[in-house]
Amino acid sequence: MSIVVTYNKLVEFGDCDPARIVWFPNYFKWIDAASRNYFTQRGVPPWHATEREFGILGTPVVDTHAQFTNTASYGDVLSIHTRITQWRKTSFVMHYEVMRDHCSIMTCIETRVFAKHVGNTPDSSHHQIKAIPVPEFIKQLCGFSQ
Amino acid sequence: MSIVVTYNKLVEFGDCDPARIVWFPNYFKWIDAASRNYFTQRGVPPWHATEREFGILGTPVVDTHAQFTNTASYGDVLSIHTRITQWRKTSFVMHYEVMRDHCSIMTCIETRVFAKHVGNTPDSSHHQIKAIPVPEFIKQLCGFSQ
Amino acid sequence: MSIVVTYNKLVEFGDCDPARIVWFPNYFKWIDAASRNYFTQRGVPPWHATEREFGILGTPVVDTHAQFTNTASYGDVLSIHTRITQWRKTSFVMHYEVMRDHCSIMTCIETRVFAKHVGNTPDSSHHQIKAIPVPEFIKQLCGFSQ
């Protein structure tokens, strides 16, 4: 059974669009915060610390699939229930359910990787990143057991 | 063959995160702009006009599936190639490919609906919306032919 | 003495830019939320309710002056202390101090108005708004006394 970590978000006026409902890209902002919060709650250090020690600069998304079932508006308090449903060699799957009380607003399944920077060539303006094997200590902190 | 409409976006410093790459929720902002731009280029009036005339307040997303294959950073010019790949009775499917020159950055497949407001009950704070059948004139403008 | 209402904000990874500090436009998002929260805490109904009853659709900013004294980054908890320092006939002045513990991050002084929509002309695409006199009941709720 996977650990569930909950992140709450009060929807603000400016999160809503002229149709007076949450503008959907904002859900991805909150999901990203919920993902980071999951690791924080499990004791994983902030990315600036993991970057210094292990080169890990974060967990970029490589695939995301979301479904929107109900709308939300400002004043609503949303609870984002987050868990990791799968650990692979160089990626992992996060599952999110966004609720307003007992009403499901949105669900999302993401594949993320742990990434580090690739050394830039001198004339490259791009900060290339690449996936690294999932760090064992993070898996352990997140409750993975064989 | 479906019509392709292209929307360009210059990535800005503030679109990037501490890993120095585009923060992924921003792609959904630009995709939403590309979706609206698709309709504008095909001659569909702005939503405030369609709302006044037909009650149509926009095209909320009900399902989105995106894959991120390369990173982008500020100074990059992204081209978002948008087309409609399917018309259903009360929904349609939009396909996006985000390119930097010949490099694919991200692809996304969305299901959207045309929506109008449902009359609020006096004590309801929520602006409920519901899907309506796809308007024939919009399908025609977008090049649909039987 | 004016009432102070505090709004807390946990800074997220995506709120920060490639310099790894909060991207400054985000402070204005949080200040706007703190402004709305001030009224909510004082018992002022949400804008969709005030719009239905009085035509008041919000409190747009007409003038803002901010000073940034320290940087913040993700993981920081910011407290935004908000108060109203002046009531004028058709505007009011809000003052914000953004703190991380005892360290001042940013201060801001804004002039806002209570606004309602002006009837659009049929061929106008613009949603014009205009300032109205400050509603007495809101001044009372916010602790104003002569």
Place this chain on the structure above:
Amino acid sequence: MSIVVTYNKLVEFGDCDPARIVWFPNYFKWIDAASRNYFTQRGVPPWHATEREFGILGTPVVDTHAQFTNTASYGDVLSIHTRITQWRKTSFVMHYEVMRDHCSIMTCIETRVFAKHVGNTPDSSHHQIKAIPVPEFIKQLCGFSQ
């Protein structure tokens, strides 16, 4: 006479709030892009290049004062006219005028500095930055002459 550089921005649906006008924090996003664009147009390299060579990671805002005179909504094309009105020893003043055709929407005066990172102490999670003297070559590129 100072050089004026213009940056155009098409206002999108998602840039607007439930009052159907641009949500004001978005103006600061566009102003920040206009500021960066000013330097790009004058031949100043991107910040990742200046950071590598000179340690300069950008131009954080230390003071901003904005006035909003008219509203804008989606579909509007805004032109942001940017110039530098003053060079000081360790800061400079940027002036912005946001126009829709001949209608002034917003003006803003900002003080910015050129900043570099201060070495973090090992146990510090904060990325401290500090102002450096305005680089001569940037002043020259921006048309400053004694």
